[in-house]
Structures are given as C-alpha cells and as structure tokens.
Amino acid sequence: MxxxxxxxxxxxxxxxxxxxxxxxxxxxxxxxxxxxxxxxxxxxxxxxxxxxxxxxxxxxxxxxxxxxxxxxxxxxxxxxxxxxxxxxxxxxGYLPRQLSATEVSAAIDAAIADTGAEGLRDMGRVMAALKAKYTGQMDFGAVGPAVKDRLA
Structure with missing residues (x-):
C-alpha cells in the first residue's frame, strides 16, 4: 500500500x-x-x-x-x-522512521563514497544522493552542514 x-x-x-x-x-x-x-x-x-x-x-x-x-x-x-x-x-505517523545520528553519519559516508565526491564542489551530488535514498528519514537542513564539513 x-x-x-x-x-x-x-x-x-x-x-x-x-x-x-x-x-x-x-x-x-x-x-x-x-x-x-x-x-x-x-x-x-x-x-x-x-x-x-x-x-x-x-x-x-x-x-x-x-x-x-x-x-x-x-x-x-x-x-x-x-x-x-x-x-x-x-x-x-505517515513518515518513515527518522535515522539516528550514527545512521545519518554512516549514510553521509556512504553517499560520499558512492558519488566519488572529493571536495565542496561535489556537495550537490552528495545531497542529491542522500535525498533520493533518505527522503523523510533525516533533516536535510542539519545534514547539509555535516556534508560540507566532511568535504572541506
């Protein structure tokens, strides 16, 4: 359903x-x-x-x-x-379960590895990959700065 x-x-x-x-x-x-x-x-x-x-x-x-x-x-x-x-x-009640901080961190690492991101210019690709896979499961306003820190 x-x-x-x-x-x-x-x-x-x-x-x-x-x-x-x-x-x-x-x-x-x-x-x-x-x-x-x-x-x-x-x-x-x-x-x-x-x-x-x-x-x-x-x-x-x-x-x-x-x-x-x-x-x-x-x-x-x-x-x-x-x-x-x-x-x-x-x-x-209609949203999927929210990911924990450690699950979010692992998802960011996996997205960076999957996209082959090497620097800040690849941030858009990483965020797009995360949004495609984890929509509704994480707060992308908080995830953005974490991705930026990892890529910097």
Whole structure:
C-alpha cells in the first residue's frame, strides 16, 4: 500500500471514529498533495507527484507545525501549541522512521563514497544522493552542514 492509499485509509478510519483532530490533519495533507498534483499538471510534468515528493510535503508540514508550536509557546498560547503538536503526531505517523545520528553519519559516508565526491564542489551530488535514498528519514537542513564539513 503506497502512502496515498495509507492516507486515504486513515482518512476513512478517522471519519468512522469521529476523530476530529486526525480527520482535519489528514484533510490538510490531502489538500497539500492535490495542490502539488495540480501544479505538476499545469507544468505538463505528469499526473501525480511521486512517493518521494509526498514524503517531502509531509516533512515540510511537520516543520511548519514545529515552528508554529514554538511561536505559540513564546506567545503564551499553550492550547494552540498543543493542537500543533497533535497534528505533528498524526503527520509523523505517515513518515518513515527518522535515522539516528550514527545512521545519518554512516549514510553521509556512504553517499560520499558512492558519488566519488572529493571536495565542496561535489556537495550537490552528495545531497542529491542522500535525498533520493533518505527522503523523510533525516533533516536535510542539519545534514547539509555535516556534508560540507566532511568535504572541506
């Protein structure tokens, strides 16, 4: 079962269970995916986004909610921060397991070896290899500086 089907099944289950938080979050996910589908059709690049793009959408949604939760906490709006965290939990249920720091380090080493990267000018190739293989499993904002350090 691919990710779209899992999200659709989760949506139906949330409707049956009358779980409003989960239902609302899954509807937001579906809307974001459909927006990307429409954008692709407009560019003439196909009908639907691929699995990696769906994972990227979910990752972006998690980051947005983390930032919102922090802002709500700083503003003293704890009930809104909790709502954001509940949405994060639903979204993360559809993401693959996050790699540990040692697994990320090993993945970086393997990507550098696989691409034959020798210096900073090869960083793009290394990052592309990592994104192709580990989308949704690591935070590429944190991985970028680590790759740069290894290549420097």
């Amino acid at each position: 691919d990710l779209r089907e899992r999200i659709g099944a989760g949506l139906k289950e949330a409707m049956r269970e009358k779980d409003t938080t989960r239902l609302g979050t899954l509807r937001l996910i579906n809307a974001a995916i459909k927006d990307q589908d429409i954008a692709l059709r407009g560019e003439g690049r196909g009908d639907q986004v691929d699995e990696a793009s769906v994972l990227a959408i979910l990752g972006k949604m998690v980051k947005q909610r983390q930032e919102s939760a922090r802002a709500y906490e700083e503003g003293g709006r704890l009930e809104l921060a909790e709502k954001e965290r509940a949405e994060i939990a639903v979204i993360e």
